Amino acid sequence: MACGGEPVLIKDGERILLMSEDGDEFITVAKSGKKFVTHLGSVEFEKIMGLDFGDFVETSKGEKLYILKPSIVEEILNLKRKTQIVYPKDLGYILLKLDVKPGDRVIDVGIGSGVVSFAMARIVGRKGKVYAYEKRKDFIEKAKENLKNWGVLEFVEIKCRDLSEGVDEREVDAFFLDVPKPWLYIDEVWEALKGGGRFGAVVPTTNQVQEMLSALGESHFKKIEVVENLFRFYKPIPQRLRPYDRMVAHTAYMIFAVKVHE
Amino acid sequence: MACGGEPVLIKDGERILLMSEDGDEFITVAKSGKKFVTHLGSVEFEKIMGLDFGDFVETSKGEKLYILKPSIVEEILNLKRKTQIVYPKDLGYILLKLDVKPGDRVIDVGIGSGVVSFAMARIVGRKGKVYAYEKRKDFIEKAKENLKNWGVLEFVEIKCRDLSEGVDEREVDAFFLDVPKPWLYIDEVWEALKGGGRFGAVVPTTNQVQEMLSALGESHFKKIEVVENLFRFYKPIPQRLRPYDRMVAHTAYMIFAVKVHE
């Protein structure tokens, strides 16, 4: 006999992703008594409640909308971005390299839209903590809203502060830095990390990479790694398999290092 | 006042990574009364115990060895591989695309060295479960040993079975397939997944991608995505920043899809 419970049906207040046959995606919240309106027609949320994820509804214009529980990748790619964000192609590798795991205490500076804090918080969970620093209040407000929507706000402690004033935490497992001049804060990072703690940063230009490497070379960090990646997507047509015509050429250079004592 | 506890000192039985100044890495277990022997000289484990991670010891030949807690990336790259493994460059993205999170019930077929099960298990934790299938007993033995070393064996249920006999679980959150002919098992995957559940597979050749796309095209899966990546590492020299001369050109094509009802 197959094991595994019953499907969890969609309830009032549930965060959902609606996907059209053409691949348009909309992330929203199912609200009793309201309806979802788009260029593909409208649909009453009542029609969605009680359905299973993976089911579809038809809009007033007869368009199919499949109902999914938004994944982290979908949440990131559907952000109305006002800040530079860390993309899934880099984020997955960053989480591995920083070795983020349940119970870890980690620092994320600056929080931006909250993408990295989201990904970290979901993993470190209740026994861990993400300490997120950000100097711009408007970013913090937006990040808080996002983290609340994503259900991880309780695992993130957000502080409005410029990194030049230092961080409060010590012996943290990992430190992620997404600021314009990360090389200015190498000492703060080293102070905050535990021995063997993992450091990561992203910068868009080669000049910034050079500055970072100079700063790291004078510090007590080892295993310095600089890496970039190219993700190439293919048209999913079995008889004519080939990459799409265009692709992302660059997001950021990633820099990693490990704190040691000397 | 800075917040954050005391460093956790290295104890008897601790799994450690020893790293030389030249970047040689050795993963071992600190055992009281024993010593670690390498071409860089030997070192008594007693000298290591009580130290902090990030500290170093000197070998009998005067070589410095830094002591780190092995990260998941280091564990993978230091595997004595007998099976094809999923590399960190792909693994991070796979975890994000499958949306693996605490409490999830996920399936990993075939287990190989246990790398994917390790990464999944660490995230799903005690409230979730990884169901790993593998038809080769020798692979299972090795994977069990690895998962035990990595501290996640309790979160993984391993079954010795060919996928053609089906899986026991239903309503799982994600299903990962790393077998030579994944297209043969699309129905089993669909049956096991919950509505909106996430499917991922890796295959090394374009012919296999074509077979997969044909099979997926006839199934109830949506959001079919085929992607590959190139990770390019840079020499960490600030005055002469440039990529290394050579790089990995190919590991696998990744294929993702989402289960829907029609």
Added chain:
Amino acid sequence: MACGGEPVLIKDGERILLMSEDGDEFITVAKSGKKFVTHLGSVEFEKIMGLDFGDFVETSKGEKLYILKPSIVEEILNLKRKTQIVYPKDLGYILLKLDVKPGDRVIDVGIGSGVVSFAMARIVGRKGKVYAYEKRKDFIEKAKENLKNWGVLEFVEIKCRDLSEGVDEREVDAFFLDVPKPWLYIDEVWEALKGGGRFGAVVPTTNQVQEMLSALGESHFKKIEVVENLFRFYKPIPQRLRPYDRMVAHTAYMIFAVKVHE
């Protein structure tokens, strides 16, 4: 004393490229008594004649237009393309691999816009010949016009014929094939090439590469090579050096081989 003649001044009937400060490019012919009109304003060709290449004129709107002699890359990229074309990123490598040199007799099928014939003709020169085959009359008309503009029409012999009817030439140095099903014509290619002659083809999909490799595997060709490339352009800003955000992900797979006798 420096050696090297006087600049060659622009004459009536000269083919020129006009380039704005913003990088807009227009290829045209300087015609006495006419003027060049664009959204950047107009300019009398009389003002251009007698100038040196590299000089600029000002349009009626005060915009600077630099005058260049169009290079082959500029001619290709400024084509109003109705056919799939071979891009510079691939073309340079193809010419080298086919070892095209002065005096060579080479075949180009199908001619398309004439880009490959142009590049080949310019090199083989008066003592060589490009034999271009094309089954569509409208393509031939357009290619002829292009080749005439580019000044190489006399070096190209164009034949309106489907490749299934064979080619007339024997002992040719190189054979380039840009048709949807190149694997159907392997025998024709082999017949036409001299011993050691060089064969090249471009195809957009992996399925086509597979078909080609199957056909070549049963033929008397050696040194079979399949290659693709990615060209990544950088923003030319010294203080913030980084790639552009997006790039071409795919044009075609290139396949090369050498005819041998067995």
Added chain:
Amino acid sequence: MACGGEPVLIKDGERILLMSEDGDEFITVAKSGKKFVTHLGSVEFEKIMGLDFGDFVETSKGEKLYILKPSIVEEILNLKRKTQIVYPKDLGYILLKLDVKPGDRVIDVGIGSGVVSFAMARIVGRKGKVYAYEKRKDFIEKAKENLKNWGVLEFVEIKCRDLSEGVDEREVDAFFLDVPKPWLYIDEVWEALKGGGRFGAVVPTTNQVQEMLSALGESHFKKIEVVENLFRFYKPIPQRLRPYDRMVAHTAYMIFAVKVHE
């Protein structure tokens, strides 16, 4: 009736490439009365003379060796390199971007092994000229020997001089620079080029690119382009089409610009 002459048979003194079934390649000269010796066995050159290119001979050990006329790519890849060379993947694009054509007068600094001068000389031919500068006498000796073997020495004028002393030529069509600090010579390049003349340089590091862009930004050059490429080769197996495991990650950044008057 098919048109095209008889095969040109191999003669005494002919430069040939011998290729084994396993893809080993040897470039040598067929010399009457001598024999070719390798680990695959030996073969008398007499047995080769009178054969057609594309034919094979058998060595004393029964190994097949196919006889080819070496192409430019084969000549480059079979160089015993003592200097950094420009690889085919970059060379083809450089020739197109510099718009090298019959009759052109072009400059190549420094000559290194002579690869770029070879490629340019073969195209510019008898009515053009390659002016090659090099400050190291040992490089010049080797380059001369190579250019003689390649049959283009008469089209190249080699001068032993440091570029800081300037070049003699004016109104040249193209200028290629492969020296460690190309930014020091921007003025010399500009002086030598004709209006609209094409400039290209290769440098291995991002720091050098930045220096070049700074120097070009203060000069009278336009159309500044920085580009790198990745060439990825596939295993030519139709049933299991996939890239080789590893590839070249980096050779050089290419920088191009056009001289204008301001």
